[in-house]
Amino acid sequence: MLTPGFLYITGALLLLLPINNKIKYIISFLITAGALIVTFYLIPGNSLQLDFLKLTLIPIKVDSISKLTGLIFAFAGLAAVIYSINICSLPNLRLIFVFIGSALTVVFSGDLFTLYVFWELMTISSSFLIIMASDFTKKTGYYYFLMHVAGSLSLLWGIFLQYSATGSLSLNAIEAGTPFFLIAIAVKLAFVGFHTWMPLVYSKAPFYVAVVLSIYTTKVGVYVMARLVSGINILAYAGLISALFGIVMALRQNQVLKLLSYSIIIQVGYMIIGISIGTAAGISGAMFHLVNHILYKTVLFMAVGVVIYTTGKDDFENLGIMRSKLPVTSIATLVAFLGIAGVPFFNGYMSKSLIKDALHEPLLKWGLDLMSFGTSLLFLKFIYYAFFKNSTMNLAKKPTISMQLGMGFLTVMMILIGIHPYLLENLTNMHVDFNYFEMKHILSGMQPFLWSILIFILFKKYVVKKYDRLLYYDMYRKMATLFVATGYQLSNYHDGKLNKYLLWATTTLIILLFLLMFNSHLLL
Amino acid sequence: MEAAVLVIISPLLTAFFLGISRLYVKKIFFPLVTGSAIIYLYLLILVITNSYPAKVYSIGDWGMLGINLMVDPFSSLFLLIIAILFLPFIIFSMKYTKFIKHDYFIFAYLMIAGISGMVLTADLFNLYVFLEVSSLSSCALSLQKKTDRGIEGTFKYLIMSTLGSFFILLATILTYYLTGTLNMAEIPLAFEDIPFKIKSTIMAFFVFGYALKIGLIPLHAWLPDAYEDSPIPYNVLSSGLVMKSALYALIRILYIMFGIDFLDESGMLTIVVFWGVITFLIAHCLAFQQSNLNRLLAYSSIAQIAYIMIGLFVGTEAGLIAGSFHILNHAIMKGALFLVVGIFNYSLTAVEIEDIKGLGYKFPIISFTFVVASLAIVGLPPFNGFMSKWLIVEAALEADFVYAAFFILVGTFLSLTYYLKVIVTLYTKTEEELLIEEPGLSLKLPTIFLGSLCIVFGIVPSLPLSLMNKIPKFLLDNGEYIRILLGG
Amino acid sequence: MIDILFYLLLLFLIITAFFMVFTKDLSNSVITLPLFGAILVIIFVILQAPGVALAAAIMTVGLTTAFFVITINKTEY
């Protein structure tokens, strides 16, 4: 069976051949479009078995959730590759292909081993993408790699606990080692406390890398969470806290890319809440939100990317160029803004109201409203800079056609979903009994948006402001300092004196003799 | 089964002939070295393919009265490592060695002879003799550069390894005193009615002696010193074979002579697993501090050996398979890493991490090999190191060493910190103009060969594992080994 | 008779060994080495090992001492 993930990895191998630009375009287009088509025709219920050592692996297993996620991944992959094909170098394109391929394989994997292997492959390829991208990203890439490997090792440990407790690697229900799975997922989806990599990477890395990473990294975490640890109610509050934290942090940023990355944390909060409810409606709401979020967040990243590409900086001031010089970009940005703010008849609205409808606890409902309010407030700031503030910037470079093409694709899709919200349901047979255009829902969807406009107009000078003191505290760096200091002390003991070394050896001998002579199982 | 003895004899003969050729006929040097390496490879493959069922070769046709050689899957694993590493080593060294070539190759062949002797012999004293051959010639190889640091490191190595040898000899003599025989099959039979305390003390001597040569912390201090200024191709063999051959001897002695039951009863398994955990944690901490590439790789070797020890000493079938697999993988991965460092050293005399800045763009393929091998040694999928670590952790969990399994993962994280440091430096652009002597194909080819094995064994691990699946049969139950040795 | 001699030799062996280790002057301890070896050789003969005694006589007493002397000669000026 042909799987989209392996198609992408084959593409990466094909790109290893010595080829010229034209063939590069053809190969990339064929692979990405092919993967989309293959994903589209996957039939839920199919699976493939493989014997590997003593394990039975299921490298591909399709059901409706994974098909939905796979479709949006493949679609966004097509757009992202088209967007970045002119800008990025050939080695980076290979890495992007491996990254997308492994993300797709994670989505379709049917057992924990395959999941882990490709989860780790995602980490490796994305880290090298960051490290190789430019000279400013070396330390960031180092940080990102370590953090994600720590997360995936936690996943591995969870898998081991699960495997030794149940003896099977199937993806169904997690019985042992839930905390470790949660840590792994938390790192991937940038939960508060594990989020430190995210603003760092998305602001330092070149914009096309940020686009590709923002599509897959956190979303794979959400998908795996839906798969493995759905329905833990307490996590809904955690998601809420994470999102509120994201709002506060995002409002205090001076860089557009950092704002966008904190806003990912907010949006992921929605999905966490949806998944933690555990009902079918909640989970499908979360998955739909995943789809919508990929669409508008990618468009926003792409738009900012165009701005960065044309002006060379990513301050808020530079966004003003959009209105005057970049028509396509500004339309796409507007659509994406309305989507992310949850305005009815745009795509964010459908999934937000789905999640809200599935909630039963008043506190969470209230929190959800607060999150929507915060999000739209956040992006009003964005829009203010882009469209209402005068700017005198000039285009340094024209954006390439392929960039606009990739952005356009996603915008069209967004508008389609917004107008006809049942499109996603029909596509994957995930039916939710929900009328999107009921007055009650439209009103409750509009409320936070209108409030936020009001608040924005009233308190504009507090919101639109350059902050000098940025909150930044990183406990992982403290831990790293501890590790380095320990190593330094230890290496100081190795001062080259042979006498000392011999003394160590003799002491070891005596200890060994004591341990063995007095039969000391119990000591250790 | 004449090939078994020829595996030991042919490198010896090559070394002796090289000694003559050095003085009289210098022209035959090149054909002699390469020709005999190829013949040797053929012999090794012959022995490895015939290794199952296990075979016994009696030297001098004396049966149990004399010395026997035995080929079983565990020893053929080591022959496999020799087969994989030796020809790349020879090809690499031909170009790399700028100093006196003859001596270098004489010692290399002597060392290989000593190691294959250690691996094949089934006699305790013979093991000691071949251990001396291999460690003395290994010292000689690490001395080759004759620099201050090289000599100092060799002296430390010599002192420590001789101290270890004395303890091994003491234990060997005591074993003879107690049992009246040196044959590895008869000793366990005679050992049965020896009191517990005597046995455990003798075992402590064996463990101490070999642990000195393996380099478990805190017996490790000589090891980075010996690596720092020695010829780099030698480091490939040293970390891949010399350390491992001591490990082999330890496993042979503990599992065959003392038996798994005694190991369990005396708490040896618990001790070694705990020791291994301590070792790799400290070694990772120390490796992070190093600025010299050779030292960094040496500390990493210590840590990897600790993983192997944990795998081999959890005392289950899965653990033995996992440990053996990691022995093979570590030899390949560390070989590839050292060869890459060797190329950098050859081209621009780089030894410090700072010196290799920006080389990732100048040597794309070689640097990629480095990346692959280092990710493999860290234990990330889809490379071979991941497979063996997975198996080790699984085995440790199965045998209820949960803390060991957990700390292996912690260690994986710690090892990433310093390997990534090197990789990032490798891919950092620099403005400096580098003086580059272009490495030829004979340097690149062995490196790429080992690097590609990392990927192949990661994707198709069943290839080597089909050999290793038979190992536990001969180690876990020493009855099988004894029966074959006595019956042959 | 031979027993008493044997034990006396063992005593001397230990004394020479201790002298060899604890004397301050390096030359003294190196020159004690052949004495130590010679006592060892006699002990070997008493223990009925003539072959080993011969080898030890030449190796330990002769050559190793010579090596040590050469080393001191090379290093102490």
Place this chain on the structure above:
Amino acid sequence: MSRLNERFKKLYKIGLVITFAIFLFFLFYDIHNLDSDGKRYLSEHYISEGVQETGATNLVASVLYDYRAFDTLGEATVILTAATILAFLVPITKATMFGTTFKSIVNQTITLIIPFLAVLGAYLLLFGHLSPGGGFVGGVVLSVIPILLTITYSVDFSEYIFKPAQKKLVENIGAIGFVLLGLLGVFTGSNFLASGQAPFGTGSAGEVFSAGLIPYLNLMIGLKVGAGLAIIFNSLIKEK
């Protein structure tokens, strides 16, 4: 403070060694109480059958060169390794060791002694299977000849008489000869290093031409050890 530290370190080391000694003492005490003499079936076999099986009256030689000849090969290799290391370490420049010149009586005596040494060495080599001695001892005695020459005359003279290259050649030939003699067993349909079991005939015990390959192996080892030790000694002398 540092003095106190030193004192403590020393005490600690002494404590370690004494603890180790106590361990060893208990170990030997236990072993001694065990009475394990009944188990030496291997040596009893050697003693009762060794002479017939190998044809050598010197049982040590029969163990070294027949039953456990492989050990001997390994250990000859160790000498060769050591000699090669020493030869490798020596600089090209020449240096003499002793500043003092001896009186002529010493020189005269040396020239008188050397033939005796040669005869003694040859005897020990060739009669190794009949009497104490053998390859090692004979070789060491032979190596004393160049060493004496070095000591009394000079390195130059000694190396004029026995050229380093020749010594190296002799050493390697000895080693190769040992292996080839071992392979003789393989060619005659037996195993490697077979002499007692090989169809050479062991001869009647007690005669010079008896004991199969043992005398020849003795000779090879003797050449090897002699040349090797001479190389080691001269290299050490030449070391600057």
Place this chain on the structure above:
Amino acid sequence: MEIPYVVVIILFCLGMYTIITKKNLIKIVIGFTIVESSLILLLMLVGYKPDGTAPILDKGYEIVVDPIPQALALTTIVIGGSVTAVMLAVVIKIHKRYRTLNIDEIRKLRG
């Protein structure tokens, strides 16, 4: 407990003590020689039988000492001699480079 074994223990531990405490390189090598001698003595004692004769059987003897330890001892002597020679050569080399025999001053390698 026989006294010779005590002698072996004393010699072995004396050698160990020399190796781990003495600062002079040559003293350390002497320590190795002492340990080696003690091991050879141990081998001889292991092989010895009361009232036995040397294992040279040109006449019929009743009790003969064990020949195996003697063969092992020969091997050990030669190996020990070789190792000592190599060590001393390296000591000379070290002295040439570092101009000292004090072990505490020979430490360019550290960390």
